[in-house]
Amino acid sequence: MNALLKSATIIDPKSDFHNQTVDILIENGVITEISKTLKNPKSIQEIDLKNLHVSQGWFDSSVSFGEPGYEERETIENGLKTAALSGFTSVALNPNTNPVIDCNSDVSFVKAKAEKHAVNLYPIGALTKESKGVDLAELFDMKNAGAIAFGDYEKPIENPNLLKIALQYASNFDGLVLSFPQENKISGKGVMNEQFTSTSIGLKGNPNMAEELQISRDLFLLEYTEGKLHIPTISTAKSVELIREAKRKKLNVSCSVAIHNLIITDESLTTFNTNFKVLPPLRTKEDISALIDGLKDGTIDMVTSNHNPIDIEHKKIEFDFAKYGTLGLESAFGILNSHFSTKKTIDYLTKGKNRFGVTSQAIAIGNKADLSLFNPNGTQKFTKDAIKSTSKNAIFLGYETKGKVYGIVANNKLILN
Structure with a gap:
């Protein structure tokens, strides 16, 4: 999976790019470049989403x-x-x-x-x-x-x-x-x-x-x-x-x-x-x-x-x-x-990863891309339309939520809503 995340704000205290808005190049599931602006000569799929933020998965x-x-x-x-x-x-x-x-x-x-x-x-x-x-x-x-x-x-x-x-x-x-x-x-x-x-x-x-x-x-x-x-x-x-x-x-x-x-x-x-x-x-x-x-x-x-x-x-x-x-x-x-x-x-x-022995890697060049993609802003009500599960027993139906999840990059795959 190859992708270029455009204008992504990184939320990761363990990353050198914490709180910075950058482009992130992912090739074969690995982060290969992080920079303020990256060109795309290889015509790699660009992910350009409103107010995109990324964090560790x-x-x-x-x-x-x-x-x-x-x-x-x-x-x-x-x-x-x-x-x-x-x-x-x-x-x-x-x-x-x-x-x-x-x-x-x-x-x-x-x-x-x-x-x-x-x-x-x-x-x-x-x-x-x-x-x-x-x-x-x-x-x-x-x-x-x-x-x-x-x-x-x-x-x-x-x-x-x-x-x-x-x-x-x-x-x-x-x-x-x-x-x-x-x-x-x-x-x-x-x-x-x-x-x-x-x-x-x-x-x-x-x-x-x-x-x-x-x-x-x-x-x-x-x-x-x-x-x-x-x-x-x-x-x-x-x-x-x-x-x-x-x-x-x-x-x-x-x-x-x-x-x-x-x-x-x-x-x-x-x-x-x-x-x-x-x-x-x-x-x-x-x-x-x-x-x-x-x-x-x-x-x-x-x-x-x-x-x-x-x-x-x-x-x-x-x-x-x-x-x-x-x-x-x-x-x-x-x-x-x-x-x-x-x-x-x-x-x-x-923060529960370490206790359960789940691998945790900073957002850094050379590391595998294991990322959550989201927009922290915007509000909406949680409705049945937001439920992806087969069952529908959601305690928060009708509650106000803030932000929007775009999807993930993990295991050399990109999944987007």
Whole structure:
């Protein structure tokens, strides 16, 4: 793939051209020239887009595509196309498939389905067999097949000894263990945040304590084992405090927050719209404020869309019985960019790479082109027309977004909206 990006403003603190508007020549997928103005004697395809900005390719640490087993929700092919058109060059795929991704051949299958796509797909292997929380899965075999981490998607490890053993075993090969922060005996049948809103509308509540107890336990086990732990999608103020203290103690822990948990409160559930049924549940303004503070001071390591397509049969039903999950890839940049500066937005969308072992290269001559292309300006409402996924369960429908994603350059391919 050859292309000449014209008048592109580079947003990359690791690049010598940070904050500069330049032309970028890409030949065979490699950046060969960067200069204020470049001629085009070879008649290479020119990409001349309004207010074009480029950054290192964005990474999402938690996406679900359904395939294999739930192709009616999303296929890997369409999921990767959606990711590309949403500006992401790399995604970590959750193992909530059928069968669950819990062995070498399962990891190899999803990687093979993603070959020759512009977006890099990095499988997360299940931590336990069939994600049932009873026996450890084949972690080392999955690591050798290409799994970058191990966790049971949105299923907590109820047996503390099992998590202890997993942390100890994975440390032998620098494996990253994910532990979903929820104590099921406390959360019970709660379907939303336990607070004033849940009481007023008559839905069962899932209290903050269910998350915080589990995180406290997991951090205690982490300190004992000296393992490597990632806590996905935290949602409460106390959770931020717990992880902040653990980092002060130099524990090897990281965490993420879902974008919707940074923006939307539990008060939105008064409409009983099942698109707002997510796990962890939407919390309060006080929790959101603490999460944003944690993001700004580095306690929270990354944001995720927690993209989880759910077919209409499992969403357009009574709230108690609807499945948890929302789309998030398509709205991720526009929502973040409308609440944070563009530079912060790009930072939040790229800083998870190192933790998950995803290659990160500065925008520099001689490096492979792994770029997200976007315009940070302009506002519009997020509508169904913007959804590229097969499913349509988007929590941010009707929300104001800022900026426009043009596409990506990655793996020697150019994908544009």
